[in-house]
Amino acid sequence: MNPEEIVEKFKSKFGAGVLDAKVQTKSGGVSKTQYHFVWMTLERPLLKDAVRFLASEWQPHLSVISGVDLGNILELTYHFTVGWGVRLGEIPVSIRIDLPKDDLTVPTITDIIPGALITEREKQEMLGIKVIGIPDARRLFVPETFPEGVYPWRKDATGVQPEHVKKLWEVGRLKLTPTGQGVAVNVEKAAAPSAPAKKENAGAN
Amino acid sequence: MSGGAEYSVPVGPIHAALEEPVLFNFKVDGERVVDVEVVPGQNHRGVEWMGMQRNPVQVIYLAEKICGICTVCHAYSFVRAVEHISGIESTPRADYIRAILAELERMHSHLLWAGIAAHEIGFDSLLHYTWKVRENEMDLREMITGNRVHYDMFMIGGVRRDIKQDQIPKILETLKYYKDNFEKLGKLFLQDKVIKMRTQGVGVLTKEDALKLCAVGPTARASGVPKDVRQDQPFGAYLDIPVKAITPDALTGEVHGDVYDRIIVRLLEVKQSIEIIEECLKRMPEGPILAEPNITRLLIQLKKAHGEGIGRHEAPRGEVYHYVRMDASDKVTAWKVRAPTYANVMPWVPMLKGQQIADIPIVAASTDPCMSCTDRAVVVKEGQKPYMISGEELHKMSVEKTRRMMA
Amino acid sequence: MKLVKSLDKSLWVFHVNSGSCNGCDIEIVAALTPRYDVERFGIKLVGSPRHADVLLVTGPVTKPMRERIKRIYDQTPDPKVVMCVGTCGSTGGVFYDSYTLDGPIDDVIPVTIYVIGCPPRPEAIIDGVVKAWAKLEELRGETKKKEGKK
Structure with missing residues (x-):
């Protein structure tokens, strides 16, 4: 299988629906052997058909879905790899769709590739998109206490604001006495033994 | 009950x-x-967000600190992605040093895991034995890189330290130590009755599930999925040195997809890593280790870089996938890290x-x-x-x- | 600080990972295994903070872990010593700002010993433990004195 073949197949299947397609070629080592990456931009409604097509033609492995905030649009890229199992046979195929900021919805692909669930959940909390039909819509990584409506990867008003960020390096700068070998003892803050009554409190937890 | x-x-x-x-x-x-x-x-920790506030060279150090056990694989993947964007190519010698570091990391990580697995079933003497064996390898990494765990060896366009001629005998000597001990380790982990009882037929992952749920690394390989980035889409020195994905049938002729099979895969991979390092040392070309040794000039060059790139590497736990996008600014526009455990949560x-x-x-x-x-x-x-x-x-x-x- | 000739008891350690990268954690385990073997001094990792004399905390403290660390600290019986292992636990290190971090460790619980390094070598961790031991002996001495006066 070569990368041009993949692009051709997609073009003959989806015609003008393939907005952009390119093959990136790199090489390395002493032998300068080449390897390839395929990038395709598709029209938004074609996403699910494209994934289905990919799954029927090759046995794709979904690596991850990535997303970028580009101002007016959010760019969502589905990173697949096809042709694994053979030396030099694998080609990463990245399928991209653009979502306008006023309609941030995308259908789930978990019915085709169940392993996509984790990465879809992550895209919801990180980018604020809505995955239609996702079997489990809860948060994944972001703590429960984190405010609703703030999406860390967004670069607009809904992104992380300075008040959400804690500057760890500014906290309680102490005067430490170095004692050699990379060990410092903080004399002031050393834990003092507390009264026996307090001990019971501690145990009650 | x-x-x-x-x-x-x-x-x-x-x-x-x-x-x-x-x-x-x-x-x-x-x-x-x-x-x-x-x-x-x-x-x-919001590492990806932090990365988007920093310049690519700063992100390398952040990428290394994603994980203390697989520090090479994240730095390697990130550096590769940036190299794809900027067109800076790593030098051939650096490619070989990178592969040696990556394989040393795989050996240490698999031995560490084997020890933890023995501990989980209550076989603590084996934990101590494996970790003792592992220490020789830590010494080797310290000698090459200057630190035991995070080495900060990677740079866009190469590596920061060379492997000197007088270090090679020590490396070969340590590899020999592992080869001599391999039989014993294999016997302890694979022939022991208790380990067999606790691991055979336990925690089975079928090939269908592994494919459906996008499992990677030894977890997928133990279920009979021959997926390994070093084989499928090799890069750097792996383009010159062929690597074959290891599945448990290489040893037993059968694939069960249980915990025992995962032990087999990891042990065989330790042996494979030793062979790869030896091959790398034999074939390592002379030459510079950095494409652009001046960091200021490198940063200026990176500031002009525009586009997107994918960096992949076979970490000890499976495929690492980094997606990077740069838009001719001093910061990284987008950075997505897909660590192997991320893919192995569903399985x-x-x-x-x-x-x-x-x-x-x-x-x-x-x-x-x-x-x-x-x-x-x-x-x-x-x-x-x-x-x-x-x-x-x-x-x-x-x-x-x-x-x-x-x- | 000099160690006293006789020790009241061997040192039991509880290890908490507050969101670290695992680097410090594997070095802590390395300190326990045969090359460094601190177990020969009776130092061992225990499975519950209620048995521990020393808390070994690693990592820059993620928001979900903050309350848990406080709870673990309260569960540890007095006298106790908290050791912060690794640069990111002391100052944030490479994770100096983030939306999910709420550390460093001494912002959550009082820390007595800082072992700096990314990650520190097992030797440095052992040196830290020795200093914690001396500190504990001192604290026990004070407690004994007070009790004696009563």
Whole structure:
């Protein structure tokens, strides 16, 4: 299988629906052997058909879905790899769709590739998109206490604001006495033994 | 004990099997696990967000600190992605040094895992033996890089330290030590009756599930999926040195997809790594180790870089996938890290379903989870009254099961 | 600080990972295994903070872990010593700003010993433990004196 073949197949299947397609070629080592990456931009409604097509033609492995905030649009890229199992046979195929900021919805692909669930959940909390039909819509990584409506990867008003960020390096700068070998003892803050009554409190937890 | 009623048992985040936090919610019927839910997020540091506030050279150091065990693989993947964008190519000698570092890391990581797995079933003397063997390898890495764990060796366009001629005999000597000890390790892990009892037929992941749930690394390979980035889409020195993905049938002729098979795959990979390092040392070309040694000039060049790139590497736990986008500014526009455990979270569910509670530690540990990469925990609820199963108790249950089986 | 000739008891350690990268954690385990073997001094990792004399905390403290660390600290019986292992636990290190971090460790619980390094070598961790031991002996001495006066 070569990368041009993949692009051709997609073009003959989806015609003008393939907005952009390119093959990136790199090489390395002493032998300068080449390897390839395929990038395709598709029209938004074609996403699910494209994934289905990919799954029927090759046995794709979904690596991850990535997303970028580009101002007016959010760019969502589905990173697949096809042709694994053979030396030099694998080609990463990245399928991209653009979502306008006023309609941030995308259908789930978990019915085709169940392993996509984790990465879809992550895209919801990180980018604020809505995955239609996702079997489990809860948060994944972001703590429960984190405010609703703030999406860390967004670069607009809904992104992380300075008040959400804690500057760890500014906290309680102490005067430490170095004692050699990379060990410092903080004399002031050393834990003092507390009264026996307090001990019971501690145990009650 | 089983009366048809199901109980839910949370396990974590201060965990039994792992040093790091993750929460498992188990539904149990008696001793049997009916359903599992994995709740990551205890270790989420927002590394990707931090990376988007920094310049590419600063991100290399952040990428290394994603994980202390697989520090090479994240730095390698990130550096590759940036190299693809900027067109800066790493020098051939650097490619070989990178491969040697990556293989040394795989050896250390697999030995570390083997020790932890032995500990989970109560075989502590084997834990101590494996970790003792592992220390020689740590010395080697310290000699080459200057540090035992995070080495900060990677730079866009090459590596920061060379492997000197007078270091090579020491490297070969250590590799010989591992070859001499390999037989013994193999015998201890694969022939031991107790290990066989506790791992064969336990935590099975079928080939279909592995494919469907996008498993990677030794977890997928032990289920018979011959997927390995070094084989499928080699890069750097792996383009010159062929690597074949190892599946358990190489040793036993059969694939079961259980914990035992995962041990086989990892042990064989240690041997494979030794061979790759020897091959690298033989073929390593002379030349510079950095494409652009002046860091200011490198940064100016990177500031002009525009586009997107993918960096992949086969980490000890599986495929690492970095997506980077740069838009001719001093910061990285987008950075997505897909660590192997991220992909191996979903396969945990079929593996743990139907297992006994006492098998949870060894099954959970068998994918070699690294939650700092992905982001971890254990608690038990009986009826309405929640109570905690501490990591210690869970470990004790696992050890007791071994004792019962031996009796 | 000099160690006293006789020690009241061996040192039991509870290890908490507050969101670290695992680097410090594997070095802590390395300190326990045969090359460094601190177990020969009776130092061992225990599975519950209620048995511990020393808390070994690693990592820059993620938000979900903050309350848990406080709870673990309260569960540890007095006298106790908290050791912070690794640069990111002391100052944030490479994770100097983030939306999910709420550390460093001494912002959550009082820390007595800082072991700096990314990650520190097992030797440095052992040196830290020795200093914690001396500190504990001192604290126990004070407690004994007070009790004696009563």
